[in-house]
Amino acid sequence: xxxxxxxxxxxxxxxxxxxxxxxxxxxxxxxxxxxxxxxxxxxxxxxxxxxxxxxxxxxxxxxxxxxxxxxxxxxxxxxxxxxxxxxxxxxxxxxxxxxxxxxxxxxxxxxxxxxxxxxxxxxxxxxxxxxxxxxxxxxxxxxxxxxxxxxxxxxxxxxxxxxxxxxxxxxxxxxxxxxxxxxxxxxxxxxxxxxxxxxxxxxxxxxxxxxxxxxxxxxxxxxxxxxxxxxxxxxxxxxxxxxxxxxxxxxxxxxxxxxxxxxxxxxxxxxxxxxxxxxxxxxxxxxxxxxxxxxxxxxxxxxxxxxxxxxxxxxxxxxxxxxxxxxxxxxxxxxxxxxxxxxxxxxxxxxxxxxxxxxxxxxxxxxxxxxxxxxxxxxxxxxxxxxxxxxxxxxxxxxxxxxxxxxxxxxxxxxxxxxxxxxxxxxxxxxxxxxxxxxxxxxxxxxx
Numbered sequence: 359x360x361x362x363x364x365x366x367x368x369x370x371x372x373x374x375x376x377x378x379x380x381x382x383x384x385x386x387x388x389x390x391x392x393x394x395x396x397x398x399x400x401x402x403x404x405x406x407x408x409x410x411x412x413x414x415x416x417x418x419x420x421x422x423x424x425x426x427x428x429x430x431x432x433x434x435x436x437x438x439x440x441x442x443x444x445x446x447x448x449x450x451x452x453x454x455x456x457x458x459x460x461x462x463x464x465x466x467x468x469x470x471x472x473x474x475x476x477x478x479x480x481x482x483x484x485x486x487x488x489x490x491x492x493x494x495x496x497x498x499x500x501x502x503x504x505x506x507x508x509x510x511x512x513x514x515x516x517x518x519x520x521x522x523x524x525x526x527x528x529x530x531x532x533x534x535x536x537x538x539x540x541x542x543x544x545x546x547x548x549x550x551x552x553x554x555x556x557x558x559x560x561x562x563x564x565x566x567x568x569x570x571x572x573x574x575x576x577x578x579x580x581x582x583x584x585x586x587x588x589x590x591x592x593x594x595x596x597x598x599x600x601x602x603x604x605x606x607x608x609x610x611x612x613x614x615x616x617x618x619x620x621x622x623x624x625x626x627x628x629x630x631x632x633x634x635x636x637x638x639x640x641x642x643x644x645x646x647x648x649x650x651x652x653x654x655x656x657x658x659x660x661x662x663x664x665x666x667x668x669x670x671x672x673x674x675x676x677x678x679x680x681x682x683x684x685x686x687x688x689x690x691x692x693x694x695x696x697x698x699x700x701x702x703x704x705x706x707x708x709x710x711x712x713x714x715x716x717x718x719x720x721x722x723x724x725x726x727x728x729x730x731x732x733x734x735x736x737x738x739x740x741x742x743x744x745x746x747x748x749x750x751x752x753x754x755x756x757x758x759x760x761x762x763x764x765x766x767x768x769x770x771x772x773x774x775x776x777x778x779x780x781x782x783x784x785x786x787x788x789x790x791x792x793x794x795x796x797x798x799x800x801x802x803x804x805x806x
Contacts (some may be wrong), residue, residue: 370442381600397574402526404589406513407565410641415730418738422671426662427696429548434525434695440736443618443788444528446703452780453707460711460777464577468584475591476585476612482595483609487602493654494605502658505560508600510685512593515565515646516639518626519657522557526618558659559622560608562597563639564590571645573727574721574754575714581717586647587613594649598729619648627660630667634677634686634719638667643725666734670725674743677719680687680752683709686719708775710719713757722752 447454457465462745479488502519509517570582594610601608611617620637623629629639635642675778678688678699685706687699710716720726736744745751752764762768775781 371496372535376485376688389680393559405567406589407508407515407653409513409565410516410565413617415663415665417664417666419736420738421666421734422664423666423668425623425664426489426627427698428690428692429697430692430695432695433692437693437694438525441694443526443529444789448528449786450703450707450782451790453703453711453782455713456591456778456780460544461715464580464674466680467577468581471581471588473582475588477613478595479591479598480609488607489602489605491605493607496655498656499658501655504604505597505601505655505657509560509593509662511656512596513564513591514562514593516598516628516641517561517565518561518623518628519659520559520622520625521659522559522652523621523625525707526621526785528616528618538548538648548663553794556649558655558657559617559621559626560628560653560657560732561801562590562594562649562651563620563623563628563630563646564593565642566645566647568642569646571726575757576755579717580715582716583647588647588662590647590649598651601651601653601655604655606653608651608653608655611650611652612777612780613647613649615650617652618648619650623648624651624662631696631698631725632667632725633675633690633699634673634723635699638665638725640665640667640725640728640730643723643727644720645726648762667725667728667730667766670730670733670737670743673737674724674746676722676743676746677751680754680767681719682704682713682716682756682768685709702784704784705775707782708777709770712774712777721754724751727751789794 446741456619505519506517517596564586566586567582574581591612592608598608598610614617620631623637624631629637632638632644634644636647637648638644639646675688678686683705685702687702690699693700706716727750728744733744741792745762749763753761755761756768758768760768
């Protein structure tokens with residue numbers, strides 16, 4: 359119409375650009391890792407946080423529940439015997455496709471970093487890099503102290519030690535019988551190097567930048583995730599080579615690898631399972647990244663600790679209230695013998711794919727922002743969760759350009775949860791025989 363002014367909203371413009379990107383770049387992210395030369399692109403220096411001090415945490419009686427996680431060992435073993443444990447994107451391959459199609463804008467710039475952190479562990483952990491002689495006889499405590507000191511020298515924020523447990527090895531790494539008897543494989547290295555009776559898992563944590571994490575959800579925050587992972591992979595690879603140099607087999611596992619990482623971190627005494635499904639450490643909550651090293655070295659293992667995190671989570675529940683799609687239940691139930699709030703993947707993953715990795719549940723956690731000591735002290739003195747009800751803790755910017763403060767949440771439509779028409783089956787226990795679209799390459803999976 360002559361003289362009519364056409365106005366384009368920011369949301370409409372963003373939608374058009376996203377659709378153009380899906381058509382042009384949607385599959386590029388899934389295949390970019392094949393361009394190996396990208397790993398050699400220069401990178402910005404990583405601002406290394408100081409190693410965490412050795413804490414002497416004493417949990418107040420009113421906050422005590424159980425050390426580590428509520429676990430029904432009998433039910434956990436029964437689940438392991440009856441049903442394999444599958445890596446998330448093997449169980450839900452359509453989720454990887456969705457990330458490639460709708461998350462290209464924030465994933466594509468991180469391809470060089472993902473290449474470095476995926477390929478370097480494979481090189482360091484290759485069978486030909488392992489010692490060929492029988493492992494030396496070393497005092498376990500002395501060796502444990504030596505590895506801990508080296509991890510600290512390398513700038514790893516925290517390191518812990520746990521016994522190898524076949525229950526937490528994904529099914530693609532061997533049959534259940536093979537894993538139980540030590541005849542299976544863990545990432546290509548025969549698991550005789552990590553015998554269930556003597557094998558050890560070294561858990562390495564590296565703190566993520568505090569300031570950038572507070573911008574969640576954003577591309578900047580997601581790049582910080584990848585940079586932290588990459589730096590952690592590099593330092594853990596050096597630690598793996600150090601273990602080789604002392605005469606022991608060791609394999610460094612990248613994120614999204616062969617082992618479920620949180621149970622080992624809890625077993626090593628590094629934290630507890632939060633209501634948001636993440637490892638909450640007393641130092642920085644879930645604002646850290648995890649990687650594992652398996653070894654045949656006999657080490658002194660840690661023990662699960664009751665830091666009072668379960669009690670704090672039950673009182674807080676901000677992750678439940680502030681989750682944009684309502685993916686986090688407010689009650690824990692037993693799943694494979696572990697009592698937890700099981701995240702609903704059909705509601706979580708679509709948002710993760712389209713909104714810079716989301717991670718609102720990490721951003722609004724008071725332990726992430728203030729540390730457990732401050733949160734516990736404030737709660738004991740006032741009966742309140744520090745920061746709850748404030749924009750500093752609860753506020754976040756969304757894809758629509760709006761800022762959502764306490765009591766506000768973006769509207770998540772059915773179309774947003776199923777942008778490609780595919781509904782993720784959250785109750786699935788076996789990988790599907792066939793999916794409606796081609797999944798991304800296995801090595802190109804996102805990392806939790």
